[in-house]
Amino acid sequence: MSTLPILEISNLTKSYGAVKAVNDVSMHIDRGEICGLIGPNGSGKSTFFDCSTGLGRPDSGKVTLDGQDITGWSLNRIAREGRMLRSFQKTVVFKALDVEENLIIAGQMFTFPSLFSTFSLGRMSRQRVTALRERARELIRMAGLWDVRHMPAGNLSGGQQKLIQFASMLMPEPKIILLDEPMAGINPKIIERVVETIKYANKSLGVSFLVIEHNIDVVTSICERVVVLDQGRKLAEGTPQTIVQNQQVREAYLGG
Amino acid sequence: MSLTQTSRETPLAEPSLEVRRRDLRLPLGILVAIVALSAPFLIGSYALHAIIIALIFLLPAHGLNLLVGYTGLLSLAQAAFFGIGAYTAGLLAVHYGTPFYVNLVAAGLMAGLIALPLGIPALRLRATSFVMCTLGFVIIGQAIAKNWISVTRGDMGLSSIPKPFFALGPASFTVSGTTGFYYLTLAVAVLATLAVWAIVRSPAGRNMIAIRENETLAESVGVPTWRYKLIVFMLSAVFAGVGGSIYAHYLTVVSPLTFQMYYSTTMLIIVLGGGAGTISGVVFGSLLFVGLSEALRVAPELRMIAYGFCLLILVFWFKKGFAPLLNRFWSFVGGVK
Numbered sequence: 001m002s003t004l005p006i007l008e009i010s011n012l013t014k015s016y017g018a019v020k021a022v023n024d025v026s027m028h029i030d031r032g033e034i035c036g037l038i039g040p041n042g043s044g045k046s047t048f049f050d051c052s053t054g055l056g057r058p059d060s061g062k063v064t065l066d067g068q069d070i071t072g073w074s075l076n077r078i079a080r081e082g083r084m085l086r087s088f089q090k091t092v093v094f095k096a097l098d099v100e101e102n103l104i105i106a107g108q109m110f111t112f113p114s115l116f117s118t119f120s121l122g123r124m125s126r127q128r129v130t131a132l133r134e135r136a137r138e139l140i141r142m143a144g145l146w147d148v149r150h151m152p153a154g155n156l157s158g159g160q161q162k163l164i165q166f167a168s169m170l171m172p173e174p175k176i177i178l179l180d181e182p183m184a185g186i187n188p189k190i191i192e193r194v195v196e197t198i199k200y201a202n203k204s205l206g207v208s209f210l211v212i213e214h215n216i217d218v219v220t221s222i223c224e225r226v227v228v229l230d231q232g233r234k235l236a237e238g239t240p241q242t243i244v245q246n247q248q249v250r251e252a253y254l255g256g
Numbered sequence: 257m258s259l260t261q262t263s264r265e266t267p268l269a270e271p272s273l274e275v276r277r278r279d280l281r282l283p284l285g286i287l288v289a290i291v292a293l294s295a296p297f298l299i300g301s302y303a304l305h306a307i308i309i310a311l312i313f314l315l316p317a318h319g320l321n322l323l324v325g326y327t328g329l330l331s332l333a334q335a336a337f338f339g340i341g342a343y344t345a346g347l348l349a350v351h352y353g354t355p356f357y358v359n360l361v362a363a364g365l366m367a368g369l370i371a372l373p374l375g376i377p378a379l380r381l382r383a384t385s386f387v388m389c390t391l392g393f394v395i396i397g398q399a400i401a402k403n404w405i406s407v408t409r410g411d412m413g414l415s416s417i418p419k420p421f422f423a424l425g426p427a428s429f430t431v432s433g434t435t436g437f438y439y440l441t442l443a444v445a446v447l448a449t450l451a452v453w454a455i456v457r458s459p460a461g462r463n464m465i466a467i468r469e470n471e472t473l474a475e476s477v478g479v480p481t482w483r484y485k486l487i488v489f490m491l492s493a494v495f496a497g498v499g500g501s502i503y504a505h506y507l508t509v510v511s512p513l514t515f516q517m518y519y520s521t522t523m524l525i526i527v528l529g530g531g532a533g534t535i536s537g538v539v540f541g542s543l544l545f546v547g548l549s550e551a552l553r554v555a556p557e558l559r560m561i562a563y564g565f566c567l568l569i570l571v572f573w574f575k576k577g578f579a580p581l582l583n584r585f586w587s588f589v590g591g592v593k
């Protein structure tokens with residue numbers, strides 16, 4: 001069981017009209033691994049994420065999470081039952097709600113046994129929310145957001161919003177997290193913080209990661225293995241060192 | 257499992273620099289309760305009638321607020337469920353002479369159940385198409401009420417719906433007169449307000465707000481948004497149906513005119529004008545808008561013009577309805593400067 005990859009995607013294809021955004025891509029993420037996904041702009045990385053996490057329907061292909069076929073599951077079911085969480089390239093937070101509420105919402109569906117139990121205001125329900133609030137506060141401290149925890153998330157900087165998004169994904173003790181450009185547009189200090197947090201979640205909480213990232217230094221420092229997409233196809237796969245030297249990959253980036 | 261070493265620290269209680277005055281919220285609440293309970297002795301019967309209508313409309317407005325204010329779904333279907341509730345209660349009372357509370361519960365259930373098959377296709381539509389679709393429900397409801405003559409008696413409607421009565425074993429008690437009806441409606445309105453409060457404070461309420469704020473993000477953290485939207489749509493219908501049942505008993509007639517767009521827009525004005533996503537705003541809104549509309553009946557030729565002007569003032573001066581104003585007032589009463 002433990003030798004099985006945590007996530008396996010086979011022959012995934014997705015077209016938008018005439019554009020084959022993802023063309024017959026297969027890859028896997030091992031348990032406890034941090035895997036990188038790189039490629040030029042428009043190479044299909046985000047589409048690949050969407051189709052693997054239920055936000056988009058793939059035209060064909062199969063997604064297996066922890067030994068279970070989850071092809072065709074909805075985004076919310078994959079998150080809730082599969083404990084596979086994802087972030088979005090264009091950072092999103094619940095802008096009008098404060099940081100703490102953002103995190104509590106992110107944890108609720110994993111704590112309540114059914115949809116109907118969420119309508120309860122009983123003692124059990126209140127205890128669950130209290131526990132969620134405590135966990136949210138721990139993560140808020142870790143993310144360095146303690147002083148702004150009661151501010152509306154929309155009032156915070158882009159980097160802080162990325163941290164909120166990341167901390168939210170840690171609320172439900174996930175098995176695997178897919179990050180779409182977590183470092184884009186944030187200052188080096190926060191990049192360091194995000195890198196530290198990814199490493200921490202990976203080492204201490206046993207979360208596996210698939211990370212889309214353009215910053216090659218970051219990729220080299222956190223990923224054991226990298227997959228390269230180009231024009232919807234898988235171009236190469238290997239350690240960051242071999243990928244950087246790969247002639248085809250260099251051409252794809254320069255020629256793109 | 258502690259994630260950091262610093263997690264033992266407790267946040268320092270910040271010393272309040274604000275000069276606090278006495279907290280007057282409890283006395284004010286008691287005062288409002290006393291006024292509400294003694295209203296029949298303080299105001300004339302026409303004003304009391306206006307308040308009864310306002311309290312009846314508060315019910316569908318509460319339901320609509322769950323939908324529009326908390327879940328972010330704009331619907332015009334409330335009048336349809338209001339009408340369904342009114343006909344359900346009217347038919348039961350006329351044909352079977354059932355007690356008031358039976359009619360009320362049946363009306364709520366009927367509206368909620370009918371909302372299920374309507375909501376399943378409608379909620380798959382995008383925002384604007386959904387609004388059009390809910391508008392269709394009202395029109396279809398009216399057409400059915402007009403044409404299903406064997407049951408609804410068509411345009412003649414149901415008349416001589418009996419006054420609400422309660423039966424407990426051999427004892428029975430009939431509510432007659434405006435004063436009695438006022439207390440009955442007040443009781444139902446207070447219960448409904450508490451119910452909305454409980455729903456909104458529950459974890460489900462937080463999920464509803466998440467759906468309103470960003471549906472895709474809510475999905476991505478595991479919230480089954482589609483099922484929540486369907487449940488809230490049904491709940492909103494239950495509130496409207498209950499309101500309809502009281503309406504039928506109060507007016508003692510139900511006609512196809514119960515299904516009218518004017519009612520849906522009134523309910524929407526109560527919610528948006530009072531303050532979508534707040535409970536106090538909607539309570540205030542129902543008293544203001546329905547009360548105003550009823551009170552202006554004394555000058556029928558000016559009524560709609562005056563009503564229209566009030567809406568314009570609202571739009572330009574209170575962009576978020578009265579809720580922010582009420583909040584400021586409430587914290588003022590609470591002693592915060």
Ligand SMILES: Nc1ncnc2c1ncn2[C@@H]1O[C@H](COP(=O)(O)OP(=O)(O)OP(=O)(O)O)[C@@H](O)[C@H]1O
Pocket residue numbers: 016019021039040041042043044045046047048089
């Ligand atoms: N909703 C859509 N409708 C039509 N075409 C789309 C849609 N989403 C993506 N595409 C196209 O699919 C291709 C892959 O896009 P995608 O966003 O997956 O690339 P990406 O690798 O994430 O790029 P970037 O690095 O810029 O984020 C592009 O050609 C894009 O124009």
Ligand SMILES: [Mg+2]
Pocket residue numbers: 045046047089
């Ligand atoms: Mg992308």
